[in-house]
Amino acid sequence: MKLDFEHIPAGHCENGVISSLLKYHGLNLSEAMIFGIGSGYFFAYMPFVKLNGIPIASFRPVPGMIFTKAAKRLGIKMKKQTFRKQPKKAMAELDKVLEKKLPVGIQGGVYHLSYFPPAYRFHFNAHNMTVYGKEDNTYFISDPVMEYATTLTAEELKKVRFAKGPLSPNGKMYYPISIPEEIDLKSAIHKGIKQTADWMLTIPVPLFGVKGIRYLSKRLRKWPDKLGSKRAAAYLAQMVRMLEEIGTGGAGFRFIYAAFLQEVAEVMQDDRYNELSKEMTKIGDKWRKFSSLAAQTCKGRSSDPDGYNTVANLMLEIADDEERFFIEIKKLIK
Amino acid sequence: MEKDKVPQDEGITEGITREVQYAINKNGKYEKVLSKGWEPKNIVNELAWKDIQEDIDLADEKIKSGKASPIMHYMAKTLMNVTLLADYIELPKWKVKRHLKPKGFKKLNQQQLENYAKIFEISVDELLNLKP
Known part of the structure; x- marks a missing residue:
């Protein structure tokens, strides 16, 4: 089963996933619009938070915030689930939602992304992508930062969803459950x-x-x-x-x-x-x-x-x- | 940045993907342009991997001089530190630190070796017979 989901390459994963998920449900908002509404622009220097032993200078707020704020400001209700130490349940739940013909956003670590450029495969866990179908042991993946849609095996996807370390996703998945008829964009x-x-x-x-x-x-x-x-x-x-x-x-x-x-x-x-x-x-x-x-x-x-x-x-x-x-x-x- | 100035320097994503870059077209409007890469990005990415290679080399030296176990090599190779490895192997950090020493490594049973091998995505044989 493969949903009729359009893969749209984006600049940034979090906005890209939301923008594509909303588009599937008939709401056309660009990645840039989601980014602006979700207050994605920022600067923070955090000497106490280190990545590879080096203090982080970040040009965006903490992962997940753009997403939460954009949804709230647009009046969109999202279903969010995490599955701490329950990979089997996390995969079963994903399958269940896909069965309902709903594409699902997931958070994952990039280290285990087999389709990613090897040079980018660090232990970074706040990546986002959309799963839009499954056939046998293969999941169809729309990763906004990739030029084309890709796939992952069930085993790979499980590893991606349960990557360990800072910001570990714990199988996090999300999808819109209600979108208002009228949106007050201004x-x-x-x-x-x-x-x-x-x-x-x-x-x-x-x-x-x-x-x-x-x-x-x-x-x-x-x-x-x-x-x-x-x-x-x-x-x-x-x-x-x-x-x-x-x-x-x-x-x-x-x-x-x-x-x-x-x-x-x-x-x-x-x-x-x-x-x-x-x-x-x-x-x-x-x-x-x-x-x-x-x-x-x-x-x-x-x-x-x-x-x-x-x-x-x-x-x-x-x-x-x-x-x-x-x-x-x-x-x-x- | 203007659309025709979006750099197309081959490098880290070559043959795998192109990345979206926001740039201004002839009508002054922003659009998404696919970029093959940019030399400054290649430079800093390369630098990061050079540092990783140095970590691996350092681990290998320690292994050769009998100060560390093969786990140190694979830990560096998979870009982990003790905290992250302990998280994956589901053991307290002090135990992992012990396994990083040749003495502690020798005491690992078959199951523990298999657990480490699985995380490093290698065989137990490769773990035991590392020749740095």
């Missing part, structure tokens, strides 16, 4: 933008929002001195990976947000959002420049502080740009 958009602006401007902890970018800029200058050239390069490399590696749509989600703003301009019939989209594109371009310069610095594993100072200065510039941007956009949603 109100959902306002809520999404307002929260992002507040997060970026007003969280009273220096690790988040534009303050977080400035704080990390300060720390980053000291990396070569404090950590030595090899560790410093690893730290900087991880930042570039958070910005660009699979599932950000480029520049740490900044381009997806710019795409969202263009859609908002149309929904609101307000050209000012198009202007802001252009500003956001410039911000994204600067983050791309950051990645490009940072990668060069990493490449030689040089401990020359110049490379680090250059990108740190660029970050300060970006922080100012993002601050100005969110002050401006806040004026539009009052």
